Amino acid sequence: MINRRLLAASAVFLLALLLPAFISGYGIRILNLALISAIAVIGLNFAFGYAGLITLAQAGFVGCGAYITAILSTTLGLSPWLSIPAAMVGAGVIAVVIGLPMLRLKGHYLALATLGFNVSFVIVATNWKSLMGGTDGISGIPALALPGWSLGTDHRYYYVVWAALAVATWCAWRIRNSHIGLAMIAVRDDEIATGAASVGVTRIKVQAFGLSAVYAGLAGALFAHMTNFVAPDDFALGHSIIYLAMLIIGGEGSILGAIAGAVIVTFMPELMRDLGTAYLIVFGGLMLLILIFLPKGLLSLTGIVARRLKALSR
Amino acid sequence: MSQQFIQLVVSGLAVGAVYALVGLAFIMVNEATGVVNFATGQMVAIGCFLSVSTGIQMGLPLGPAYALALVAMALFGIVFYAVVFRPLQDRPVVTVIIGTVMIGIVIQNSALMTWGSVPFRPRSPFGRQVVDVFGAAISAHALFVIAVAFLMIGLLYGFIYRTAIGARMRAVAQDRDAARLMGISVDRMFVLTWVIAGLLTGAAGILVGPMWFADVNMGDPIALKAFAAIIIGGFSSVPGAIVGGILVGLAEMLGAAYISSAYKDGLVFLVMILFLLVRPQGIFGERIGQRA
Numbered sequence: 001m002i003n004r005r006l007l008a009a010s011a012v013f014l015l016a017l018l019l020p021a022f023i024s025g026y027g028i029r030i031l032n033l034a035l036i037s038a039i040a041v042i043g044l045n046f047a048f049g050y051a052g053l054i055t056l057a058q059a060g061f062v063g064c065g066a067y068i069t070a071i072l073s074t075t076l077g078l079s080p081w082l083s084i085p086a087a088m089v090g091a092g093v094i095a096v097v098i099g100l101p102m103l104r105l106k107g108h109y110l111a112l113a114t115l116g117f118n119v120s121f122v123i124v125a126t127n128w129k130s131l132m133g134g135t136d137g138i139s140g141i142p143a144l145a146l147p148g149w150s151l152g153t154d155h156r157y158y159y160v161v162w163a164a165l166a167v168a169t170w171c172a173w174r175i176r177n178s179h180i181g182l183a184m185i186a187v188r189d190d191e192i193a194t195g196a197a198s199v200g201v202t203r204i205k206v207q208a209f210g211l212s213a214v215y216a217g218l219a220g221a222l223f224a225h226m227t228n229f230v231a232p233d234d235f236a237l238g239h240s241i242i243y244l245a246m247l248i249i250g251g252e253g254s255i256l257g258a259i260a261g262a263v264i265v266t267f268m269p270e271l272m273r274d275l276g277t278a279y280l281i282v283f284g285g286l287m288l289l290i291l292i293f294l295p296k297g298l299l300s301l302t303g304i305v306a307r308r309l310k311a312l313s314r
Numbered sequence: 315m316s317q318q319f320i321q322l323v324v325s326g327l328a329v330g331a332v333y334a335l336v337g338l339a340f341i342m343v344n345e346a347t348g349v350v351n352f353a354t355g356q357m358v359a360i361g362c363f364l365s366v367s368t369g370i371q372m373g374l375p376l377g378p379a380y381a382l383a384l385v386a387m388a389l390f391g392i393v394f395y396a397v398v399f400r401p402l403q404d405r406p407v408v409t410v411i412i413g414t415v416m417i418g419i420v421i422q423n424s425a426l427m428t429w430g431s432v433p434f435r436p437r438s439p440f441g442r443q444v445v446d447v448f449g450a451a452i453s454a455h456a457l458f459v460i461a462v463a464f465l466m467i468g469l470l471y472g473f474i475y476r477t478a479i480g481a482r483m484r485a486v487a488q489d490r491d492a493a494r495l496m497g498i499s500v501d502r503m504f505v506l507t508w509v510i511a512g513l514l515t516g517a518a519g520i521l522v523g524p525m526w527f528a529d530v531n532m533g534d535p536i537a538l539k540a541f542a543a544i545i546i547g548g549f550s551s552v553p554g555a556i557v558g559g560i561l562v563g564l565a566e567m568l569g570a571a572y573i574s575s576a577y578k579d580g581l582v583f584l585v586m587i588l589f590l591l592v593r594p595q596g597i598f599g600e601r602i603g604q605r606a
Binding site for chain 1: 350398401402405407408409411412413415416417418419420422423424426427534538541542545549576577579580583584586587590591594
């Protein structure tokens with residue numbers, strides 16, 4: 001079962017390499033955004049899907065990554081390639097520092113504390129004009145380039161994002177099946193029993209939180225190099241909620257679900273463009289219906305359909 | 315005391331009283347039904363715009379206009395109960411959080427389509443009247459807000475702790491199953507809770523309108539401050555919501571004037587996070603040990 005799934009996932013990934021040949025300029029930009037979101041949502045899956053931490057700060061960490069990249073590669077003139085790992089490390093360190101005290105909280109207290117972090121991040125980014133540019137943000141972030149070959153166009157950048165997502169997915173899958181991933185799931189399922197089995201519950205939570213921020217940092221850095229511009233609005237609380245919605249829509253606790261959710265939710269506005277201003281009403285209502293009727297996410301539909309088919313063929 | 319200081323304190327109290335009302339709506343729902351309602355801010359915005367409809371668009375005198383808006387908010391509470399609460403009841407916390415956030419998005423954009431994106435300036439029953447308090451010129455509306463908010467809180471307190479229905483509501487909040495076994499109609503208490511939440515947020519919206527503008531995006535900033543207020547005060551405590559709300563209102567006004575107007579909101583959230591870390595039970599602690 002696992003192997004068949006892996007095979008199917010690899011096939012989809014490889015087929016996705018052909019997509020730029022068929023999709024026009026605007027579509028590929030949206031696709032790039034979807035894949036970048038997918039990286040952030042895979043990260044969120046560590047904290048929320050595995051370790052069960054309700055965090056509303058993912059957009060804040062994406063913002064940390066994006067701003068670190070932006071500052072390093074504009075003001076300090078660092079190579080764009082080096083600014084990406086720096087953003088990942090930076091976001092991870094920030095998450096560990098705020099996570100150590102904050103992760104003692106549970107349930108909606110943790111949700112509110114992380115919400116406070118995300119709101120504070122936007123306030124700081126909006127007002128610290130000398131470093132973070134205020135509401136104008138930071139522009140002129142250089143695009144990535146290989147020697148003699150720019151990766152500035154959306155079609156070429158797609159391969160960078162694709163490769164990053166492939167590596168991120170593979171790493172996430174390895175972590176999921178390592179003792180760290182299992183410990184995270186154990187913490188979610190029964191914190192007290194896990195602690196009694198002498199697993200450091202706090203350490204595991206901080207690891208999950210830090211890991212989710214490292215992924216967020218990567219997503220933020222890729223976003224900054226694609227748009228060449230960062231501003232506080234892109235990392236507001238609403239985006240944290242969208243990331244969480246992506247994970248739940250796709251199917252929490254599943255890496256493929258995280259990717260599917262990110263792609264579906266990113267493309268939803270494009271599919272519903274004819275609705276105009278009513279779009280967000282339909283979007284919110286649709287999300288609510290999925291939450292109510294498909295609590296395990298859209299990916300669980302495949303299982304339901306498969307079972308139905310089996311029952312019919314019998 | 316300087317005149318400016320008195321003005322700031324009074325407006326801080328008025329804003330704080332509004333946060334206290336919103337915080338109470340949040341707490342009432344959370345205590346009685348166990349639902350964390352992230353659409354509370356949008357309910358405030360709807361309350362404000364309903365008073366715009368009745369007071370400005372229909373041109374009613376303010377008394378009937380406010381009454382009609384409050385009745386509509388009570389109905390809104392019942393609709394919210396039926397459409398949102400019932401399906402999300404007993405789901406995991408995160409499903410409820412995302413679900414109510416999504417409903418908030420639906421409400422906010424429905425309001426945008428109904429009332430448009432241009433803010434309204436609702437008038438106050440006292441117009442631009444100014445009252446002299448200790449030699450400082452204070453807007454009469456601010457005093458009106460403080461008086462009405464505390465009247466409502468007093469009524470709510472009396473209702474919960476001095477009436478038979480209030481006792482039933484408390485019983486449901488303490489132990490739903492035991493309450494049901496005692497013959498209390500739990501569902502009816504839930505409906506009542508949502509009606510009270512509608513009235514509290516509606517009143518908050520009506521009161522805040524003339525102080526700021528009626529803007530369809532007004533919900534989230536108010537709800538965030540109300541969250542901070544109840545964390546600081548103590549999550550399940552009625553006096554906590556009042557004290558927390560007033561502290562946040564004062565911190566906002568005094569902080570903007572004397573520390574930094576750009577970082578006034580950051581200050582509030584910093585205090586909130588510090589409280590979560592150092593004293594998670596807030597000023598007026600709660601017994602449940604689920605938080606830390």
